[in-house]
Amino acid sequence: MDLYSGYINKLIEELAGLPGIGAKSAQRLAFHIINLPKERVERFANTMLEAKRNVRYCKCCFTLTDQEICPICLNEKRDRKTIMVVENTRDLTAYEKTGKFDGVYHVLHGAISPMLGIGPNDIKLKELMQRLQEDVEEVIIATNSSLEGETTAMYISKLIKPTGVKVTRIASGVPVGGDLEYIDEVTLLRALEGRVEL
Amino acid sequence: MDLYSGYINKLIEELAGLPGIGAKSAQRLAFHIINLPKERVERFANTMLEAKRNVRYCKCCFTLTDQEICPICLNEKRDRKTIMVVENTRDLTAYEKTGKFDGVYHVLHGAISPMLGIGPNDIKLKELMQRLQEDVEEVIIATNSSLEGETTAMYISKLIKPTGVKVTRIASGVPVGGDLEYIDEVTLLRALEGRVEL
Numbered sequence: 001m002d003l004y005s006g007y008i009n010k011l012i013e014e015l016a017g018l019p020g021i022g023a024k025s026a027q028r029l030a031f032h033i034i035n036l037p038k039e040r041v042e043r044f045a046n047t048m049l050e051a052k053r054n055v056r057y058c059k060c061c062f063t064l065t066d067q068e069i070c071p072i073c074l075n076e077k078r079d080r081k082t083i084m085v086v087e088n089t090r091d092l093t094a095y096e097k098t099g100k101f102d103g104v105y106h107v108l109h110g111a112i113s114p115m116l117g118i119g120p121n122d123i124k125l126k127e128l129m130q131r132l133q134e135d136v137e138e139v140i141i142a143t144n145s146s147l148e149g150e151t152t153a154m155y156i157s158k159l160i161k162p163t164g165v166k167v168t169r170i171a172s173g174v175p176v177g178g179d180l181e182y183i184d185e186v187t188l189l190r191a192l193e194g195r196v197e198l
Numbered sequence: 199m200d201l202y203s204g205y206i207n208k209l210i211e212e213l214a215g216l217p218g219i220g221a222k223s224a225q226r227l228a229f230h231i232i233n234l235p236k237e238r239v240e241r242f243a244n245t246m247l248e249a250k251r252n253v254r255y256c257k258c259c260f261t262l263t264d265q266e267i268c269p270i271c272l273n274e275k276r277d278r279k280t281i282m283v284v285e286n287t288r289d290l291t292a293y294e295k296t297g298k299f300d301g302v303y304h305v306l307h308g309a310i311s312p313m314l315g316i317g318p319n320d321i322k323l324k325e326l327m328q329r330l331q332e333d334v335e336e337v338i339i340a341t342n343s344s345l346e347g348e349t350t351a352m353y354i355s356k357l358i359k360p361t362g363v364k365v366t367r368i369a370s371g372v373p374v375g376g377d378l379e380y381i382d383e384v385t386l387l388r389a390l391e392g393r394v395e396l
Contacts, residue, residue, distance in 0.1 A: 004291065005264040008251040011292060014242045019230050025218060027288060032217050032244060034253050034262060041250040043244035044212045051205040051241040055232050064232060090225060093202065120201040 008034065062107040062124045066090045070103060072096070079103045081137040085156060086181070087111050087144055095142065106131065111148035112155055118148075120155060120185075129159065132168060138166040145172055206232065218358045256269075260305040260322045262287045270294070270302060278290040279335040283326060283354060285309050285342055293340065301338070304329065309346035310353055316346075318353060328355065343370055 004012070011047055012054040016026035033041060057063070058070035065071070072078060082103030086092050092105050132139070139160055143149035157167045165166035174183055183191075203213070206228055214224035231239060233245035255261070256268035263269070270276060280301030284290050288301050304319040330337070337358055341347035355365045372381055381389075 004287075005253055005262065007252045007264050008262065010245045011249040014245050018227055020223060022227065027217055028218065030249070031262070031286070031288060034249055036250070038250060039244055045246050046207075047208045048239055048243050051209040051228070051232055051234060052234070054205045055203055064203065064229070066205050069323075089202075089231070090229060147258060172342050 001104070010170040057107075057109075061105045062109060062127060064107075065093050077102065081135060083128075083131065083136055083138070084140045084142050085141050086142050087149065087152075091142065091144070096124065103138075106139075108143070108152070111143055111146070111152040113151070123157070125151070125156065132160065132163055136165050138168060140170065142170045147158060183187055255305075255307075259303045260307065260325060261290050261303060262305075265335070276299065280335060280338065281326075281329065281334055281336070282338045282340050284340050285347065285350075289342070290341065301336075304337075306341070306350070308352040309341055309344070311346040311349070313346075321356070323354065326354070330358065330361055330363055334363050336365050336366060338368065340368045 011030040011033065012023075012026045015021055015029045016023055018026075018180050032070060033044070036044075037085065054066045055064050058065045058067070058073055059075040063070050063072070068075075068162070071161075079102050079196055083097065083106050084092075084101060084103055085106045085108060086095070087108050089107055092107055095101050106124070106128045106187075108125065108128070110118055110123040112118060112123065139156070140155040141143070141156055143152045143156075153169055156170070160167045169193055173194055174180065175188065180188065209223045209231065210221075210312070213219055213227045214221055216224075218225070227387050229240070234242075252264045253262050254273055256263045258271040260266050261268050261270070264295040265272075276306050277281070277300050281299055282293065282299060283292075283306060284293070285306050285308060287305055290305055293299050293303075296302055300377045304322070304326045306323065306326070308319065308321040310318055326337075337354070339354055340353075341350045341376060345364040351367055355367070358365045371392055372378065372385065372387065378386065
């Protein structure tokens, strides 16, 4: 005998398919949703459908947006000659929150990962190369500091260098407020290699 | 300027309203959902709506079910004279998984909590008392071993005792496989008080 009604089981299954949601959490969330007022559940389901329906890639930088061209690419004050390359829209947002970068972005939607079978053609790399045909002075590679992110950074830099456009990589090192004692050796080594004169 | 499209923000907001989902997780889940194929998002939204539409309280024990009367209450083999009182359907399932309890259940949908303003009338207590008018021999109180669960257990036992029905409480003690060293003092004390002769 199934322990829950089929409807509950299906909902638990859907929830457990989300990243970072285990079996127990999925159960808890399912019961929470079932206990919400009907209007709230309808609003939730609608929000999900509306987001899926209306959110698309910006035709220029490929970030997720509900317009043809995203507000950043449309903003006249942004410096179109400096493109920061990030893995996804969340990373773009992280830099955007600093409020200090006035260039534009290019969202790859992934990173090269031979392990996961993700090659250069599976991310928005061709699209980046196309953008370089316009007047671009610098490409700042801000992919993650992971194996995949580093691989992607190396690949992109080799691809761009022959075009004569300047390619830079954001710095690796000890995070601000970080305690040396708890930082891994690779990071410490990177911080040493990347030391700057005071 | 909003960092994300309004559609994404709304979805993040809905997700952050779920229990145990923080702001960062909500963001991650929202982007995961937006990146799912359209059919998957539609299936997810539908599953949610279907569950909400079809799942209701069992008229007898108040567990969540998609029928008038839940399969446990309908089961002829279950002993209707023994009612186990639990706080919610998940707790019912936990006991059901042991496969060793052949009585029926009563789901309170909460516990008395003066702190949260939840009184005896806010849980399915009146409904439990009504069930005692039929031929019931024992009520096993299996509310949680928390302050609220204990308060509820005490309250119910005082309510039922005058009716002459036997009231019991599941045992508190050291969990099986538990290492005494890591068990809190209150539990150790309970285990001592509840010692049984070998």
